[in-house]
Amino acid sequence: MNDGASARPDSETVRGRGNSPLAQQRFRSFDGGVSAAGHLQRPDRHRFWTPGSGWEPSIARGSGLSYAAASFRERGLSIEHRAFNRxxxxxxxxxxxxxxxxxxxxxxxxxxxxxxxxxxxxxxxxxxxxxxxxxxxxxxxxxxxxxxxxxxxxxxxxxxxxxxxxxxxxxxxxxxxxxxxxxxxxxxxxxxxxxxxxxxxxxxxxxxxxxxxxxxxx
Ligand SMILES: Cc1cc2nc3c(=O)[nH]c(=O)nc-3n(C[C@H](O)[C@H](O)[C@H](O)COP(=O)(O)OP(=O)(O)OC[C@H]3O[C@@H](n4cnc5c(N)ncnc54)[C@H](O)[C@@H]3O)c2cc1C
The missing domain is CATH 3.30.465.10 (Uridine Diphospho-n-acetylenolpyruvylglucosamine Reductase; domain 3)
Known part of the structure; x- marks a missing residue:
């Protein structure tokens, strides 16, 4: 079971919005019923939200605790918001x-x-x-x-x-x-x-x- 926080990206790193690193990731829904391979970005600065990164489709991601593939898709980019928690x-x-x-x-x-x-x-x-x-x-x-x-x-x-x-x-x-x-x-x-x-x-x-x-x- 993946609670979204414990998932570990593998070692390959590529660049995305604002030249920030993207990690390859296998995402899973909370109940493990659906999974997909995509990219995960965990920005901690708003400057990473720059238009036209070339990594579309992208989707916002919270804690990844949905029972469905709500915040990921195959070959998509998931942009996690958890560093913005003030x-x-x-x-x-x-x-x-x-x-x-x-x-x-x-x-x-x-x-x-x-x-x-x-x-x-x-x-x-x-x-x-x-x-x-x-x-x-x-x-x-x-x-x-x-x-x-x-x-x-x-x-x-x-x-x-x-x-x-x-x-x-x-x-x-x-x-x-x-x-x-x-x-x-x-x-x-x-x-x-x-x-x-x-x-x-x-x-x-x-x-x-x-x-x-x-x-x-x-
Ligand atoms: C144990 C458990 C109990 C639950 N109980 C309930 C319940 O009682 N009632 C209920 O309604 N649901 C319940 N849920 C489901 C959960 O509330 C929803 O799936 C919720 O959307 C998960 O939020 P998340 O932060 O994990 O976001 P994610 O799962 O990462 O994303 C969910 C959706 O929100 C979008 N999203 C996330 N952050 C942003 C953002 N900053 N900007 C734009 N879009 C964003 C994503 O794109 C995605 O479409 C439960 C889930 C679990 C695991």
Whole structure:
């Protein structure tokens, strides 16, 4: 099983965007059901996002924790965002947090919970990135009540190879916003996301234990 972080590229190195190294990689979906050989780039500077690298098709990649081949393809270029994982700002009055898209949910949760806030919609693995959450418009276990991840997205910043940087405000760019949330990276690279957090309702949960003799009697 490949969790996306432990995968080791082999030794051949070629050059890609911004002359940064690309590693040959065999990618696998989280459940191992699909795999492909492509190239992986792990940039740590935005200057590597230069248009026209000649390595298209390329796709953004978060932690690679999808059950499908969402962030790789045969002979494609996957550009991983995990080095871009900073918290850029937090408003304690509005509980709006701005992050780089490569931040993992567990790190964001630690930051928010220390400030009495949390994201009500979260999928079931702490290493999933915010970019992956937006791109797949993920659900938590409470979508009937709280909807999907898009409901928490206030605004985002996108990089498109031909259009450059685009501030995507749902009021000003409603179509692009909706195409990006759930668009599986096809509208470009999500660089930054502003999220609306909610107050943690309580610092404890009430637990009622109801003993039963066995599963059948329960
Ligand atoms: C144990 C486990 C539990 C899960 N539980 C749930 C759940 O409860 N609910 C649910 O909905 N899903 C769940 N998932 C699925 C997971 O939430 C999604 O597959 C998610 O998209 C994975 O994010 P990632 O960071 O691993 O991104 P990747 O798998 O690398 O990529 C996923 C998609 O997002 C795109 N993408 C990633 N980063 C960016 C970016 N910066 N800019 C643009 N596009 C980007 C990629 O191109 C790709 O299309 C679970 C997965 C696992 C392994």
């Amino acid at each position: 918290i850029l700002g937090f408003s304690s009055t509005e509980r709006i947090v701005e992050v780089e898209a490569g931040i993992e949910l567990s790190a964001l949760h630690d930051f928010l919970s220390a400030r009495g806030a949390y994201l009500p919609v979260q999928p079931g693995h702490g290493r999933i990135t915010v970019g992956g959450c937006v791109a797949a418009d993920v659900h938590g276990k409470n979508q009937a009540r709280d909807g999907t991840f898009i409901n928490q997205v206030v605004r985002l910043t996108l990089f498109h190879p031909e259009q450059g940087l685009i501030e995507v405000d749902p009021d000003k760019e409603p179509t692009l916003f909706r195409l990006t949330c759930g668009g599986y990276g096809l509208t470009g690279h999500i660089l930054r996301v502003r999220l609306q957090a909610s107050p943690i309702p309580a610092d404890a949960i009430e637990l009622h234990a109801i003993p039963i003799d066995n599963v059948a009697s329960g």
